[in-house]
Each structure stands twice: as C-alpha cells, then as structure tokens.
Amino acid sequence: MAEKFAQAVEFCKKNVRYIAAAGLFIVLVIVLAKCSGNSADNAKPKKDAATEVVTEVTETAENYTQDAYPQINELISNYYTAYANGDTDTLATLADPLSDAEKSYIAVFSQYVEGYENISCYTKKGLDDTSYIASVYLEAKFKDVDTTAPGLETFYIRTREDGSLYIDNVYGQFNSQMEEYETDAEVSALLDAFSQQDDVAALQTDVQTKYDNALAADENLKNMVEKTIPDAITVWASDQAAAAKKAEEEQKAAEEEQKKAEEEAAKKAAEEQKKAEELAAAVVVYATDKVNVRAEASETADVIGQLEAGSQTTRLEDKDGWSRIDYSNGTQGYVKSEFLSTEAPTAPAADTTTDAAQTTTDTSAIAEGTVIRLTQSTNIRESMSEDAPKVATAFSGEKVTVIMSYAEGWTKVTYGDKTGYIKTELLK
Structure with missing residues (x-):
C-alpha cells in the first residue's frame, strides 16, 4: 500500500x-x-x-x-x-x-x-x-x-x-x-x-x-x-x-485574444489620432474641375467618388502629383493635385453684364465681343481640342469675352489676360 x-x-x-x-x-x-x-x-x-x-x-x-x-x-x-x-x-x-x-x-x-x-x-x-x-x-x-x-x-x-x-x-x-x-x-x-x-x-x-x-x-x-x-x-x-x-490552454488563448483585441484597439486609436493630427494641419482646397477621387494615388486605381468643380475638400498630403484628401466621413482618397487649388472660386459680381442665355441666339455662332458669365467651371485650352494643354480654368460665375465662334464647336475667348478656346456648348 x-x-x-x-x-x-x-x-x-x-x-x-x-x-x-x-x-x-x-x-x-x-x-x-x-x-x-x-x-x-x-x-x-x-x-x-x-x-x-x-x-x-x-x-x-x-x-x-x-x-x-x-x-x-x-x-x-x-x-x-x-x-x-x-x-x-x-x-x-x-x-x-x-x-x-x-x-x-x-x-x-x-x-x-x-x-x-x-x-x-x-x-x-x-x-x-x-x-x-x-x-x-x-x-x-x-x-x-x-x-x-x-x-x-x-x-x-x-x-x-x-x-x-x-x-x-x-x-x-x-x-x-x-x-x-x-x-x-x-x-x-x-x-x-x-x-x-x-x-x-x-x-x-x-x-x-x-x-x-x-x-x-x-x-x-x-x-x-x-x-x-x-x-x-x-x-x-x-x-x-x-x-x-x-x-x-483556454485561459492562455483567452489572454492572447484579449491581447490581440487590445493591440487592435491601440492601433485603431493611433490611426484615429494620426487622422486627427492630419486634419489639424490640413489645407482647405477647391476642385478646379469635376474630377475623380481614387482609392490610391494612381490613374488606374478604383474610383470611389467625384468632386464637383468648385467643391471644397481638405488636403491631408500633397506628394508626387497626387493629393490625399479627407473625402467623406473620414474616408480618404486621392485626386490629381493639378485639379485642386487653395484659392476659392470667385463669387459672381453684381453687374449689368448679359448672361450667356441672354447674349446668344439659337445659332451656333456667338457674336464677337459678347461677355458671358459662366454657369459652370471649365478649362480654357490652347487649341480646339480636349487634349490640348490648359491655358487656365475659369470657375462658375466668372466672365469671358468672345473673340470668335467656329463651326468646329469651339469659341475663342479672352479670360483676364489669357486667350484660349472653350467648347461653344458650354457658353450657351
């Protein structure tokens, strides 16, 4: 025994x-x-x-x-x-x-x-x-x-x-x-x-x-x-x-799960803190044209939304020709920096200038010297082609002066001290 x-x-x-x-x-x-x-x-x-x-x-x-x-x-x-x-x-x-x-x-x-x-x-x-x-x-x-x-x-x-x-x-x-x-x-x-x-x-x-x-x-x-x-x-x-x-073993697994949850919570808190710091140092910018917002800084990345011309957003970072923005409810996206400006669109001035609808006729041509207040933001290009380089971007509410309308559907205008072409349909 x-x-x-x-x-x-x-x-x-x-x-x-x-x-x-x-x-x-x-x-x-x-x-x-x-x-x-x-x-x-x-x-x-x-x-x-x-x-x-x-x-x-x-x-x-x-x-x-x-x-x-x-x-x-x-x-x-x-x-x-x-x-x-x-x-x-x-x-x-x-x-x-x-x-x-x-x-x-x-x-x-x-x-x-x-x-x-x-x-x-x-x-x-x-x-x-x-x-x-x-x-x-x-x-x-x-x-x-x-x-x-x-x-x-x-x-x-x-x-x-x-x-x-x-x-x-x-x-x-x-x-x-x-x-x-x-x-x-x-x-x-x-x-x-x-x-x-x-x-x-x-x-x-x-x-x-x-x-x-x-x-x-x-x-x-x-x-x-x-x-x-x-x-x-x-x-x-x-x-x-x-x-x-x-x-x-179950206790150890529970502790590891708890540790993982705490690490994830800490990571999330750090990310939120980083976002807060970025927002605190962010820059307000405006879209100069209707532009796609992409998931990554690449022209082939998925489109997650769009910015309307003249709309305001917050730029968090500007790097390699792309701006990382606070797109919506904390969701971040990327926009080509060339389509963003730190200058707000000029508000329409109260004057007696005739609007496009009042100065144009139903014909395709617009009379030389006609002053038109734009109803939407548009690019002014060096020649009559959408692929031509931009001379400037005119915002909604700003004015251009017609030099000549062409049968090709383009109109030559002056915009401030710049001269270029705008699609005629955008002036009607």
Whole structure:
C-alpha cells in the first residue's frame, strides 16, 4: 500500500501545476506516522517559531483525553457522515477551506465507502484555549467488503466567534501534502511536535497493527485499499491534470485574444489620432474641375467618388502629383493635385453684364465681343481640342469675352489676360 501511495503522490507532484490542490492519500483508511499530512517533512514553520513551540510542547506534553469534548465528537461524526455520502456542501460548513480539487477527490473516494464506524476522538489542546488537536480513530466500512479498515487521522480544530467548532482544513491531509494554502508557522510547529510525542506514536503503532491484521484477514479489503481505490484515484488525478491543462490552454488563448483585441484597439486609436493630427494641419482646397477621387494615388486605381468643380475638400498630403484628401466621413482618397487649388472660386459680381442665355441666339455662332458669365467651371485650352494643354480654368460665375465662334464647336475667348478656346456648348 505504501508503494501505491508513493506512486500516486509522485504523480500529483509532477502535475501540481495542473491540479489545484493535490496529494493522493487514501484518506481515512490509515495514517502512518511516516506519511502523516502534518509530519516534519510537510510542515515548514519558521525556524525560531518551530524551535520554541517544539521545545515548549515537548517539555509540557499533556496526555490524550479520549472523547472528553462532546462538541468535538459531534463535529467529527458529522464530518465523516458527510464524507461517506460525498456531501461536499455539508463538509464545507465543517471543514474550511475545502478546495474544488478536494471536493472532486471526495466525490470519487466516497463511491467506495459505505460508512465510518467506532469513531473515537483523542484530544489535546491547541495553541490556545479555543483550539484543539484531535487524533481520530475510526473504522472504514467499504462497499462489498466485510472487514472494516482501522484508521487514524489528525485534525486541527478551531472555535468560531459564535462558539461553534470547525476543522481548519489547511492542516488536513489533502491540503498539507501539496501545501496549496499558506500555513501558520506556530500551528505547523505544534503539529510537528505533537506527532513526535510518545502517546501519539503509541496510538499510531496500535492502529497500524490493527490495520495490518485486518488486511491479512480479508483479501477483499486488501484488494480494495491496495488496488481498487489507488487505481481509481490515479485515474482521477489524470483527469484532473487533463482538465486543468485544458483550462490553462483556454485561459492562455483567452489572454492572447484579449491581447490581440487590445493591440487592435491601440492601433485603431493611433490611426484615429494620426487622422486627427492630419486634419489639424490640413489645407482647405477647391476642385478646379469635376474630377475623380481614387482609392490610391494612381490613374488606374478604383474610383470611389467625384468632386464637383468648385467643391471644397481638405488636403491631408500633397506628394508626387497626387493629393490625399479627407473625402467623406473620414474616408480618404486621392485626386490629381493639378485639379485642386487653395484659392476659392470667385463669387459672381453684381453687374449689368448679359448672361450667356441672354447674349446668344439659337445659332451656333456667338457674336464677337459678347461677355458671358459662366454657369459652370471649365478649362480654357490652347487649341480646339480636349487634349490640348490648359491655358487656365475659369470657375462658375466668372466672365469671358468672345473673340470668335467656329463651326468646329469651339469659341475663342479672352479670360483676364489669357486667350484660349472653350467648347461653344458650354457658353450657351
């Protein structure tokens, strides 16, 4: 049995980062002095506190009192009843803390237990008058096994403010082995000294003898405690490790997802900050003609919209002949810089000049000297061709003076100090 214990404990230690609280004891079967959960190896008090407590307890060691405290006997009886039934809700009110790992362990172990009999409490005082150390003798009755298994388990018992007693489960066998909880140095030292006292050692030896005799007398009991239960607990530990490992991986994935989300949020915030800074330093410009807005700085890039001649927009950057603009609702696009001007179109002046509709006739020719106010912005070119170089761009509301209209559909005009050609249809 000791070998099975060692194998199980070693498995848990190797997988301790996956098992919330571990220690694979065949709890409540038999507790030997050499593998007690409160032995010197498991209790690690501070040196000075341990030395003082051990010395004091050794010099003033009191004898056991058997079943001298009815309240302790009731607490322990209720504890074992709940343990045999796998009732972890009740156990949590009697022993604190009760970890999820220990609850899971109890659920497995209790499947093999029919009950606990002949319970007797051997008690000594704890660190103060409100605490106790109880060595509890019991006999475990396993299912489908005739012979009971004698056992011995040590508890550290405290008193609540309302006067009720409870088991300080930090020092229980399950938790002590893997040291999941922080312990009090003086309590650990006291339990260590307690385990070395002569009457405690004598009680352990007596129970060990009874236990060995029981196993020798009943092969079914021997098989239960040395094979059936250890095998079941090993499977339990493996499942605990797998579940904890999965939880760890899921937690890691969640953390990575959270990190990714935070990085994306930071990136978005940085982009928005950059846009804000660009807008703060942006330049207001006006379209000199109806012009396409493209997704990239290329004449082959997708067209995402258009600017009407004279419309206002915001230029964020002017590079390599292209202007990056704030096109619409934060959407950026690119326009050829030659079609943008920082000068606003001139507003129409109030005068008596005749509009195109008033100065032209239905014929294709427009009389020389006619002054026309443009109704839309248009390019003035060097010759009668849409591919000819631009002389200037005249905006809607500005005036040109007709020099001559041609049958080719073009009219020669003066625009300020410039002379060029405009499509005749644009002047009507």
